[in-house]
Amino acid sequence: MATGAHTVIHTCGRVSAGETVLIIADYTTVEMARPLASAARAAGAETMVAVMDPRREDGAEPPPPVAAAMREADVFVAPVSRSITHTGSVKAAVDNGSRGLMLTQFVPDMLAGGGIEADFPSLAPVARDIARRMEAGEELRVSSPGGTDLTMDISGRPGNALVCMVEPGQFSPVPNVEANVSPVEGSASGELVADASVPYAGIGVLRDPISCRVREGFITCIEGKSQAQQLRDALSAMDDPQVYNVAEVGIGLNPHCRLRGLMLEDEGVYGTVHIGIGTNITLGGCVQAACHYDLIMFAPTVTVDGSDILRGGETVTH
Secondary structure, eight states: OHHHHHIIIIIISOOOTTOEEEEEEETTOHHHHHHHHHHHHHTTOEEEEEEEOOOSSTTOOOOHHHHHHHHHOSEEEEOOSSOOTTSHHHHHHHHTTOEEEEOTTOOHHHHHSGGGGSOHHHHHHHHHHHHHHHHTOSEEEEEOTTSOEEEEEOTTOOEEEEOSOOOTTOEEESSOOEEEEOOOTTOOEEEEEEOSEEOSTTOEEOSSOEEEEEETTEEEEEEESHHHHHHHHHHHHTOOGGGGBEEEEEEEOBTTOOOSSOHHHHTTBTTEEEEEEEOOTTTTOOOOOSOEEEEEEESOEEEETTEEEEETTEEOOO
C-alpha cells in the first residue's frame, strides 16, 4: 500500500513540501487514509485527515466543514466509500485553485496493484488528444455490439482529460484514466445498453445487460433482469427527475484497470465506455442531480462528426 500511496501523493497530486494536504475519509475507509497521510507527511506537507459519516448516496455533498477545508487545501484526496466527485463542493474547491484526487470505493489492494500501476505520464497524451477531438466536435455517436446506439449534440462542450495527475484548479479520479464530454442537455437520443458494470447501488459487474431507452436527453425506460431492477429502484428512491439526465460519455484508457465492480477500476478499463447519468456540473454542463451514476459497456465505437475516435474498444489515431 505504501508504494501506491506514494504514487497518489507524488505522481498524481504532485505534492511539494510546505503545501497543505487534506485526506477525506469516512468511517468505513479510515484504513485507506493512513498510508496516504503518511506519504503526504513524508513529502513535507502539512497533513490533515477529516473523517465523516459515509454519504447516503453517490453524489451527495460532504458536510459543510469538510467542504470548507477542501477549498482551502492545496491538495485534497478522497478515499471514500460513496462518491463525492460530482458535487458542488468539489467544483467550488477546484474553482478556488485546489487540486483534487478522488479515490472512491478504494480498498487496500487497489493501492497495491491494478490500475495504480499504470504509467500515468505516458497515458496522459492519449487522453488529452481524445478530449481535444471531442471538444472540437458537434455530434457524437456511441454504438456497441451489445446494442447501444446513442447520438447527442456536444457543440461547445469542453473535452475533459482525467489523467490521474492534477494541476491547480483540476480534479481527477484515480486510477481511471479517461477522456469525457458532457452532451448538451436534452440532445441525447437512442438506446443505451450496459453489459459490463454499473458500480453503484450495490450492482457491480453485470450478469445480464441493462437496456435503457433515451429520449430528449433523459432515460425514459430501464429494462433487464434483477440488476436492472436494482438500478430502477435506486434511481426512483432519489425522487429527482434529473438523475435520469444523460450527463457524460467517458472513454476508459487505463490498460492496468480490471473490471471488478469497483467504480474507479471499472470506469478506467481500456476498451470500455461509460455513460454517466445525473449530475454534469463538474464536466461542463449545468445539471445538479441527486447522484451521478455510470453505466459501462464493452467494445464500443465512438464517432465524432463522422470520424471514429474509438472503434470496437480500440483508440483510433489521426
